[in-house]
Amino acid sequence: MSAQRPPPRPAHRRHLPPQHAWIVFSGRADHAWQRLLRPGFRHCFAALEDAAGWMVLDPLSGRLLLARLAVPPGYDLPGFYRRAGLLPLGPYPLEEAALGAPLRGMPLNCVSICRAVLGPHAPFALTPAGLHRGLTRMNESRKKNLTMPKA
Structure with a gap:
């Protein structure tokens, strides 16, 4: 009897281009x-x-919006959000899938x-304000750690 192999990983997870995430906070209350x-x-x-540009993942009431924006690669989307009165935090590199909580x-x-x-290194939070506080502490x-001299 031979040991069973784990199923192969989906191809889309093996060849992901480097990605960075920005978390954007809003004060608007729709409900x-x-x-x-x-x-x-x-x-x-x-x-x-x-490398292809920007994608937005926005959980709206009742559905999840996933949209590739029609802006050129390198567009300053965080700057656009700041000018619109929103608060973007980032960039956070999205690395290969890691084990975590x-x-x-x-x-x-x-x-x-x-x-x-x-991913697994995200701070624990239940509200947008708690997530903002956790990400600010993480930043x-x-x-x-980057400015501390090495001994």
Whole structure:
């Protein structure tokens, strides 16, 4: 009896071009219940950049929007979002799939979708404000590690 091999990985996961994610925060409240969330942090979505351009992953009420934007590669989409009054954080490199804590038990909302995009190193959060706080801390510790002299 021979040992069973694991199934082959899908081809689309083997040859992904380098990608970077930006997490974009909005204060707009489309539903009354969103007004309970912190002003300025009532929704979040992900914008992914690769060699072909930009793709937006936006969990809307009742559906998940995935759109390739008709802008040229290299377009400053984070700058566009800033000018529109939104708050983009990033870029976060999206690396090859890594083992990490799964998102089991998490409600399916904008925060869990953004955490899933970032992968296993995403900070724990339940609200857009909590995700913003966690990403800001992560950015600060990353900057400290880059500027600390090596012994």
